[in-house]
Amino acid sequence: MERLQVSVEPSVEGAIQALDFDRIHSSYWEQNEFVFLDQCLPPETVAQILSEVEAVRPQINRNYVPTHKKGGSVSYYTLREKAPAIFALYRSPRFLAFLSRLTESQLLLCPEDDPHACALYFYTEPGDHIGFHYDHSYYKGNRYTVLIGLVERSQSCRLVARLYKGQPSREIREMRIPMEPGSMVVFNGDKLWHAVTPLEAGGERVILTLQYVTDQRIGPVKQLFSNMEDAVAYFGPVVFLRRRPAHKRG
Numbered sequence: 001m002e003r004l005q006v007s008v009e010p011s012v013e014g015a016i017q018a019l020d021f022d023r024i025h026s027s028y029w030e031q032n033e034f035v036f037l038d039q040c041l042p043p044e045t046v047a048q049i050l051s052e053v054e055a056v057r058p059q060i061n062r063n064y065v066p067t068h069k070k071g072g073s074v075s076y077y078t079l080r081e082k083a084p085a086i087f088a089l090y091r092s093p094r095f096l097a098f099l100s101r102l103t104e105s106q107l108l109l110c111p112e113d114d115p116h117a118c119a120l121y122f123y124t125e126p127g128d129h130i131g132f133h134y135d136h137s138y139y140k141g142n143r144y145t146v147l148i149g150l151v152e153r154s155q156s157c158r159l160v161a162r163l164y165k166g167q168p169s170r171e172i173r174e175m176r177i178p179m180e181p182g183s184m185v186v187f188n189g190d191k192l193w194h195a196v197t198p199l200e201a202g203g204e205r206v207i208l209t210l211q212y213v214t215d216q217r218i219g220p221v222k223q224l225f226s227n228m229e230d231a232v233a234y235f236g237p238v239v240f241l242r243r244r245p246a247h248k249r250g
Contacts, residue, residue, distance in 0.1 A: 006084040011045045016098050021146025030101055033183050033188035035102075036175070041148065043184040045089070050150060050181075052083035053120060053206055060122055061236040068233075069130040072122035073226060075115035075235040090118040090210050099212060101140060103144055107212040110159060113233050116211050120142055120150075123157050123205035129198040132162070135189030138222040143189040147207055149179030154203035159185065167191040 008105075019037070028035040056079065060072040079086050100167045106249060110117035123129070138145030142217070147159070159177040164170035176197075177185065180243065187194075199205060231237045 001045055003150050006088050008045055008088045009090045009172055011042050012092050012095050015042055015099035023076055027240050033191050035178055035186050037184045040184040046182045048085040051074045052086055056082050063233055065233050071128040073234045074120040076117040077084055079118055090235045110213055111216050115230055118210045121207045123199045126201045127198050132193055132195040138218055138226045139213045140214055140217045141213055144211040144212045145187055145189050147185045149181055149183040151204055152180050153198055154205050157199040157205045162193040
């Protein structure tokens with residue numbers, strides 16, 4: 001089946017041009033490679049994406065890891081087929097150039113067989129949450145995460161970012177961030193210690209996550225560990241059936 005093509009490039013271009021890049025760049029590096037951008041994406045782009053969120057709700061995989069996480073996820077494989085605006089945003093050349101400039105790294109898309117390349121996370125049931133963790137890179141290079149708020153109907157479910165953890169010379173600074181529609185955070189996955197607090201009854205939170213790397217290679221042991229984590233904690237065993245061996249592993 002031919003994939004529906006949409007363009008988000010004009011709205012992305014406009015959103016980036018409206019940013020104070022020097023201020024954002026300074027904040028990103030002062031905060032140990034983390035920055036929060038309030039209402040970054042324009043409403044028309046958010047509206048496009050929200051329509052796709054509703055379209056893929058039947059494909060949500062609910063997951064539960066005792067003491068660590070509970071929630072729902074939709075993988076890149078589904079979004080690649082059924083969410084053209086999300087797919088276009090993830091692959092936007094202008095957006096990728098902006099992120100590369102911000103992080104001072106030549107960022108690449110994740111390989112086509114990575115279900116985390118872009119994904120939706122759904123917090124829809126009481127107690128949905130994720131405990132503190134890093135987005136460690138299994139790749140040979142660094143991994144960068146972009147989180148984009150889509151639905152934020154909760155008073156308790158918040159992104160909690162603890163800056164400077166692991167830096168003895170700095171006092172840890174905690175931020176509790178409501179991810180309103182169109183807001184965005186960008187961070188180096190190996191540097192930000194972060195969590196999401198539990199959802200209350202009647203609340204809902206939906207987040208789009210985009211992942212970028214500096215090296216698409218991954219070793220066989222780390223690939224196996226990544227596969228198992230994806231199956232148990234995120235997308236279910238279907239990920240083993242839908243992988244595309246599209247990149248070199250060494």
